[in-house]
Amino acid sequence: MSTAIIETKDLCKNFGAIEVAREVNFRLERGARHALIGPNGAGKTTFVNLLTGLLLPSRGSVLLEGEDVTALAQAKRVKRGIARTFQINQLFRGLTVLENVCIAVSERLGVGGSMLRPAGKRADVIEEASRLIEMLQLGGDAGRRITELPYGRQRLVEIAIALGLNPRALLLDEPAAGTPSAESHILLDAIATLPRDIAVLIIEHDMDLVFRFAERITVLVSGAILAEGTPAQIAANHEVRAVYLGNALDV
Amino acid sequence: MDVISILLGGIAAGMVLFIVSVGLSVTMGLMGFVNLAHGGFAMLGGYAIVLSMKHWGLPFPAALVFGFAVVAAISVVLERLLYARLYLATELDQVLFTIGLVFVMIASVTLGVGPETQTVVLPEWLRGQTDLGFITYRTYSLALIVAGTALMVALWLGFERTRIGARIRAAVDNRRMAQSMGVDVGRLFTLTFALGSGIAAVGGGLGAEILGLDPQYPLRYLAYFLIVVSVGGLGRVSGVFFAAVLIGVLDFVLKIYFPKGGTMFIYALTLVFLLARPQGLFGSKGAS
Amino acid sequence: MTAAEELARRHRLQWWEALPWIASIACFFAFPNYLAFGAQVLITILFALSLDLVLGYAGIVTLGHAAFFGAGAYTVGMMAMHWGWTEPISGLLAAALVAGVIGLASGLVLLRTHGLTLLMLTLCTMALLEQGANMGAAWTGGFDGMPGLSFGKILGLFSFDVLYYRSQYLYALAALFLCFVIVRMLVYSSFGQSLTGVRENLLRMHAVGAPVRMRQVLVYTVSAALAGVAGALFTQANGYVNLAVLGLERSAGVMIVLILGGYGRLYGAFVGAFAYMVLEHVLAKAYPTAWQLGVGLTLVAVALFARNGVIGMIESLRRRFAGQGR
Numbered sequence: 001m002s003t004a005i006i007e008t009k010d011l012c013k014n015f016g017a018i019e020v021a022r023e024v025n026f027r028l029e030r031g032a033r034h035a036l037i038g039p040n041g042a043g044k045t046t047f048v049n050l051l052t053g054l055l056l057p058s059r060g061s062v063l064l065e066g067e068d069v070t071a072l073a074q075a076k077r078v079k080r081g082i083a084r085t086f087q088i089n090q091l092f093r094g095l096t097v098l099e100n101v102c103i104a105v106s107e108r109l110g111v112g113g114s115m116l117r118p119a120g121k122r123a124d125v126i127e128e129a130s131r132l133i134e135m136l137q138l139g140g141d142a143g144r145r146i147t148e149l150p151y152g153r154q155r156l157v158e159i160a161i162a163l164g165l166n167p168r169a170l171l172l173d174e175p176a177a178g179t180p181s182a183e184s185h186i187l188l189d190a191i192a193t194l195p196r197d198i199a200v201l202i203i204e205h206d207m208d209l210v211f212r213f214a215e216r217i218t219v220l221v222s223g224a225i226l227a228e229g230t231p232a233q234i235a236a237n238h239e240v241r242a243v244y245l246g247n248a249l250d251v
Numbered sequence: 252m253d254v255i256s257i258l259l260g261g262i263a264a265g266m267v268l269f270i271v272s273v274g275l276s277v278t279m280g281l282m283g284f285v286n287l288a289h290g291g292f293a294m295l296g297g298y299a300i301v302l303s304m305k306h307w308g309l310p311f312p313a314a315l316v317f318g319f320a321v322v323a324a325i326s327v328v329l330e331r332l333l334y335a336r337l338y339l340a341t342e343l344d345q346v347l348f349t350i351g352l353v354f355v356m357i358a359s360v361t362l363g364v365g366p367e368t369q370t371v372v373l374p375e376w377l378r379g380q381t382d383l384g385f386i387t388y389r390t391y392s393l394a395l396i397v398a399g400t401a402l403m404v405a406l407w408l409g410f411e412r413t414r415i416g417a418r419i420r421a422a423v424d425n426r427r428m429a430q431s432m433g434v435d436v437g438r439l440f441t442l443t444f445a446l447g448s449g450i451a452a453v454g455g456g457l458g459a460e461i462l463g464l465d466p467q468y469p470l471r472y473l474a475y476f477l478i479v480v481s482v483g484g485l486g487r488v489s490g491v492f493f494a495a496v497l498i499g500v501l502d503f504v505l506k507i508y509f510p511k512g513g514t515m516f517i518y519a520l521t522l523v524f525l526l527a528r529p530q531g532l533f534g535s536k537g538a539s
Numbered sequence: 540m541t542a543a544e545e546l547a548r549r550h551r552l553q554w555w556e557a558l559p560w561i562a563s564i565a566c567f568f569a570f571p572n573y574l575a576f577g578a579q580v581l582i583t584i585l586f587a588l589s590l591d592l593v594l595g596y597a598g599i600v601t602l603g604h605a606a607f608f609g610a611g612a613y614t615v616g617m618m619a620m621h622w623g624w625t626e627p628i629s630g631l632l633a634a635a636l637v638a639g640v641i642g643l644a645s646g647l648v649l650l651r652t653h654g655l656t657l658l659m660l661t662l663c664t665m666a667l668l669e670q671g672a673n674m675g676a677a678w679t680g681g682f683d684g685m686p687g688l689s690f691g692k693i694l695g696l697f698s699f700d701v702l703y704y705r706s707q708y709l710y711a712l713a714a715l716f717l718c719f720v721i722v723r724m725l726v727y728s729s730f731g732q733s734l735t736g737v738r739e740n741l742l743r744m745h746a747v748g749a750p751v752r753m754r755q756v757l758v759y760t761v762s763a764a765l766a767g768v769a770g771a772l773f774t775q776a777n778g779y780v781n782l783a784v785l786g787l788e789r790s791a792g793v794m795i796v797l798i799l800g801g802y803g804r805l806y807g808a809f810v811g812a813f814a815y816m817v818l819e820h821v822l823a824k825a826y827p828t829a830w831q832l833g834v835g836l837t838l839v840a841v842a843l844f845a846r847n848g849v850i851g852m853i854e855s856l857r858r859r860f861a862g863q864g865r
Contacts, residue, residue: 075747076748090742092735092743095739103736103747111729112732115731117728119549121550122729123547126547142542143541143542340842342654343594343598346602347838350791351834351835351841352835352839358829362828470787515671515674518667519667522663522667525652525659526648
């Protein structure tokens with residue numbers, strides 16, 4: 001029972017009368033390759049926000065490796081090993097790609113608050129950031145500002161930052177959305193080659209991607225879990241097919 | 252001075268604050284734009300009103316309309332040409348721009364008209380005192396109270412009962428959602444900005460008796476307008492109304508009993524209040 | 540040079556960084572009659588530098604920074620007037636301490652908010668100090684302030700030169716240099732880098748696990764202490780302190796100086812303070828209203844077109860020529 005990295009118990013969230021999460025009981029297992037799908041407005045991003053602490057639930061709890069983190073702020077949860085990417089890039093726009101990733105790595109290594117030593121002397125930070133940038137084939141853009149990059153490449157920086165945090169659980173919110181095929185290729189390769197001890201939860205609409213990547217799929221509709229299981233089980237599930245109006249799941 | 256006189260005096264001052272500040276509250280709530288030059292529109296309106304009465308002999312009500320129209324027109328031009336470029340800019344750029352703009356306004360008026368305080372010559376029917384039965388009070392102050400309340404009711408009805416009002420309220424609460432529902436936020440803002448500045452212009456003229464009217468007006472009262480708007484809650488007409496009346500009465504009372512420490516009390520109160528309730532009296536937490 | 544090499548070398552001293560200091564010393568010999576003005580420029584540079592930490596690097600928009608300048612100024616004034624404590628350097632340290640404590644206390648409380656609320660609260664805090672100084676006439680001299688203060692010898696050797704401001708100028712220069720070394724170190728450290736992260740994307744900073752509020756409060760406190768030193772220098776150099784050290788005019792003034800020079804760029808304070816004060820000295824006395832009009836128009840233009848000030852314009856010119864050189 002304690003193999004789950006992230007677990008939610010009866011997680012509920014409502015804005016006034018609108019319920020965006022309803023009694024969600026969810027488990028993200030260690031080393032999982034888990035996909036979260038559902039129609040638009042199902043509450044997938046809201047759910048991730050609840051997991052990461054950007055939103056606090058109305059009821060229920062979030063557990064990280066068995067520990068109740070429901071009241072814990074975002075930054076503290078990151079320190080415990082959850083990293084995420086945002087549906088819309090959240091990058092340090094005026095800074096260079098290298099600086100973006102360096103900031104993430106510095107925080108992870110706990111030197112982000114160091115006032116005496118110049119950041120440039122932290123060779124370990126710069127080296128690791130450079131490695132991540134190379135891995136995502138952003139090497140040529142390392143010195144360019146985010147604002148100078150096309151959207152697809154910015155998306156790769158978003159992933160680099162999350163990877164720089166060396167998380168135990170990586171939550172990706174529609175990583176390929178709006179990304180041209182050249183970059184989404186690199187992106188998917190990077191996700192595919194992630195070490196097995198990192199649990200990955202991916203929100204996606206691209207069913208091709210979902211069925212190629214996921215070992216487990218959760219279907220969220222109107223804030224509640226409709227179905228959960230292996231890709232084969234989900235593809236065969238009548239209710240899920242109905243929600244997607246039939247065709248989208250025919251792979 | 253008995254309690255009722257003091258209350259009425261404070262409420263009248265509060266009304267002026269309300270009339271000037273309500274436009275600022277709505278436009279700030281609507282576009283999230285920090286407009287420190289808002290007092291400048293009130294000043295320009297005041298000057299338009301006073302000077303048109305002095306040099307063209309316009310009667311008071313006509314002058315008010317004139318002031319409204321002139322400043323609304325100026326504000327439309329400024330909004331389309333300049334403000335609109337900075338809606339997506341950082342808060343710092345907006346602060347800089349509006350400080351610069353208010354400097355330009357102050358300097359222009361000083362150069363064009365002169366640094367002296369302007370006085371309003373009130374029409375006959377607004378001078379003197381009125382007998383209300385339980386008290387005889389200054390007619391002008393009573394008129395201000397009536398005007399301010401009427402404006403509040405009119406605006407409130409406008410926001411609650413008309414379609415445009417509904418669109419404005421929706422955009423204040425969640426701009427992106429309103430946009431995705433087809434509301435032309437750009438045009439809405441020009442309209443609201445013009446209306447807000449025009450009303451402020453009228454407030455500048457109406458308040459010339461109480462707040463005075465000289466080129467330094469926008470900076471001298473900037474803090475008061477901002478306090479009224481933040482305490483009232485952005486985009487909330489009723490909030491601005493109550494905050495303005497509260498500040499007006501407080502300031503009036505303190506000027507009489509604690510002439511030295513009065514302003515300090517207001518700042519301290521604002522500080523404590525905003526810390527406890529950053530969204531203001533009627534604002535909603537975390538509005539977009 | 541790769542991006543990594545560039546980042547690793549960024550903190551190294553460039554040759555032109557010696558220029559402002561060489562120029563300042565040259566001015567000491569070249570313009571002996573303008574040292575009083577020069578001292579004011581140096582003090583303003585320090586004040587603007589402190590604001591740059593908070594505004595330019597951390598992105599905290601405040602209109603109340605004069606609160607700390609004033610706190611430092613009054614601390615030194617009151618120490619001299621009421622306790623007869625006129626030793627200058629310890630005065631600076633005391634001012635830094637007092638201003639820093641006020642910065643810490645107000646930062647802890649205010650930085651829970653953002654946007655207009657934060658702006659208002661910084662204004663209110665400063666206004667409270669201003670009103671307090673106005674009312675506490677027994678301590679602060681009230682509206683008239685404390686004129687005619689005299690201070691002891693610097694390091695026991697150099698007395699304040701009331702006529703030509705010689706010692707004041709060098710004293711301010713030395714203080715500015717020391718404070719600048721501190722600021723430069725902060726800016727190039729990982730802490731400084733994380734501040735730019737806070738400025739560029741607050742949400743992302745939370746999402747990489749940074750203790751954002753603590754960083755903000757820290758930089759706010761350090762900045763307040765530095766502003767306090769600038770205020771203390773003001774009182775010591777000029778021999779008086781009054782309400783003008785507080786208030787919107789002084790806060791807006793230093794903000795304008797920083798913006799014109801270029802914020803978030805370390806030397807923007809130098810360029811901005813020098814340019815603004817020279818222009819003001821020449822123009823404002825003669826045509827005050829036209830000066831205000833000019834400043835207003837410049838601010839509008841900067842906000843619309845040249846957001847990064849003079850230094851920003853130099854940078855973009857340099858980049859354009861570097862690109863052409865390929």
